[in-house]
Amino acid sequence: MSDEHTPADPTGQHPQPPFPEQSQPHPGTGEHMHPAPDHGETSYHGTGKLTGRVALVTGADSGIGRAVALAYAREGADVAFCHLPEEQTDAEETTRLVTETGRRALAVAGDLRDEGFCTDLVARCTDVFGRLDILVNNAAYQCSQPDGLAAISSEQFDRVMKTNLYGMFWLTRAALPRLHPGAAIINTASVQAYKPSPHLLDYAMTKAAIVAFTQGLATQLAPDGIRVNAVAPGPVWTPLIPATMDEEKVSHFGEQSPLGRAAQPAEMAPAYVFLASQESSYITAEILNATGGTPLP
Template sequence: MPDRGGDRTMERMADQTTPQDPTTQHPDPDTQSAEQIAHPGHTDDMDQQPDHGEESYRGSGRLEGRRALITGGDSGIGRAVAIAFAREGADVAISYLPEEEDDARETLAWVEKAGRRGLALPGDIRDEELARSLPGRVVEAFGGLDVLVNNAAYQMAQSGGLADITTEQLDRVLKTNVYAMFWITQAALPHLDKGASIINTSSIQAFHPSPPLLDYASTKAAIYNFSKGLAQQLAADGIRVNAVCPGPIWTPLIPATMNAEKVEQFGADTPLGRAGQPAELAPAYVFLASQESSYVTGDRIMVTGGRS
């Protein structure tokens, strides 16, 4: 459950008001545990816990009264976005795999601590019927849907490259990362009014694919292309569509899908010399969900530690 230590929270929040050295603001790869964990990965299993903004993100009402659905909202980037959205005034629904229930409950506890409604939507979004049901369930619970964040993703690194990517793995990657995005977005469109925002999590992998992640990188390129194309389709309806493209971000997915050597050096090749934290991505999603980005559609925000 959330740490309610008020003094430590205020101390971390105060730190956010003064400039910090971005190369040392968060741990570098040498302090990360290279120990692998079982997929899909749970936050509590990580020796080096990610920062989701639990003690640092401060809202200012930028999403007051809005209703959001975040896929893959139980941990990592999804948790950071859920916390930020709630503190900005939004009600938040999260979808997640049933085996990630503990992480999901932790995320929802932070949403509710912010004084907003939270909604748990467990299930595997590779199931088309379940995926298509999610927007309607949010509308039923919250009375509407204003922000859709397609964030859920699956990856599994293969050191042998293309030859080691099985049909089973390819099917899982495509259905989780691309098919579900199509299904959920299609089902959401009838519920979205003018001013709504769709935000899709792409990746630097869309532009600079890593050989061990060829299938995953291909889906991230598809997500970026989907975002640009859909933005053109929906512009006349007053619905904006954008993408966030993270670089190496420290989440449970990393030690759950990469070998120990890769984990140990994760993020070291960025100009800032470290992996990013989920909390460092959340403001990009808040901006794209808010009215402040009213003239931004079909675009991307890169959060990559300096990798171009």
């Protein structure tokens, strides 16, 4: 017999594949996914770990970013976030979730491939909220290419690199003068950094670079009292999946995980909360693996 105090079986507490075959044009939306992603709307309960802080989260219109924004707000933080212009509807939902907690939200539309936008995003955050304590570099782009390296166009390669790496670099560089001792930078790496799937070669390259950036920057900023860490998710059920993979891959997404399923975005958020909070004050240069059981270095 189970009750509310009994831990849930992690293999069965969320939907398991196969999922219905589905596809969406990029960037996709959680509104049209089946099953709908869980961002922690009814399950995440904050305990004041981030009271009074200000966070900037990229790509928080949906997926992991939305789950992190919601968790941060419920932990007491004000949240600024960016999204692509075509993701306005999803961004409005994230804004609603944040403001319902009683915290302030700032949604800014733009493209991280634009250096000027990255610089202005940091400035807008600090102009509105007066400070910046937590930077989460989460936004990413991928495009599955089952036909391998020869099928990766220069245009695709450029988009993946600029979204995943240039944007992170520009934002972090712009944020550094505004960060103070006790601030935290958290990057989203991936299981792909260590175990690259052949059809995601360019994406996996960027995630490996994010690991190196995280560890190198952490050493550089440690004397300043600024911690830099990353989360390396395994398969996570976000709009990026039906928007960038063929329908058969979507249907079986997450089956390769030892837990037998993809994670929900809500299952990633506690890792980002931990790395942003004082509870992880002696942790920097760490890659926190959240892979559903796939061992990583």
